[in-house]
Amino acid sequence: MTQDPLLTGLAALAVDAPESLLERIAARWVRVPAPIGELSVASTDQGVAYVHHGEGFAEAFRKRFGRPLLPATRPPAGLLPALRTGRLAGLRLDLRGLSPFQRSVLDAVREIPRGEVRPYSWVAARAGRPKAVRAVGAALASNPVPLLVPCHRVTRSDGMTGGYVFGTPAKERLLLGEGVDLDRVRALAGERVFYLASDTTGVVCFPTCHNARRITPAHRHGFRDLAQARAAGYRPCRTCRPGQEAVR
DNA sequence: CGCATGGCCCTTA
């Protein structure tokens, strides 16, 4: 018998745990529709922690988080709109457990607008680690919340699609669904064009930047690298911010 | 111009 108040308190909890304790410890899961098929989504009391596609959701969750998993009665607030519109407003994410580097990578990825793509090197620079390009790839490979943090919008600097947690084909389907003209990106890359400039605005952009898409053909100029664009008198677009990545 | 090869750096085993 102990009179220790802490121990007696803990013993009481074990017998009669308050609902809040369960919610602190366990995660809740739901299945929701997405453009690439059904997703399994796990949330804690802090927000969405895990998005899974395909088989083996429960096993993968247990292996990664090691906490109890219970069914939820409904999707967490903001999840369905976020999947539909790509807007995260009103949706909380639980990204505890990620390293500072991973978090800064995901923060950078969240800057990429729907319908546009950026290179891995751009993400590395925005995350404050311009040379950690491969590490960005590794960090995105373990992105716990794909689609919500849109890592499918990060593509290779040579114009190829690059890898994806849910497979490259899924990545391409998502991008096409958002209106990214992958054929055009590839055609430009085939001509070694990775930047587009407008001689009416004097601005140079990534090809998928919404500003670049409005350049009239007569005023459009393609560049292989930013140095050449700068030499021709163009300054980087303040929206898509080319030049945060390493020079080609 | 296509391919190979170092380089880089964060994570995991």
Add this chain to the structure above:
DNA sequence: TTAAGGGCCATGC
């Protein structure tokens, strides 16, 4: 503690 390897990148034939 260290070593190996990854959703990459730039260079050099």
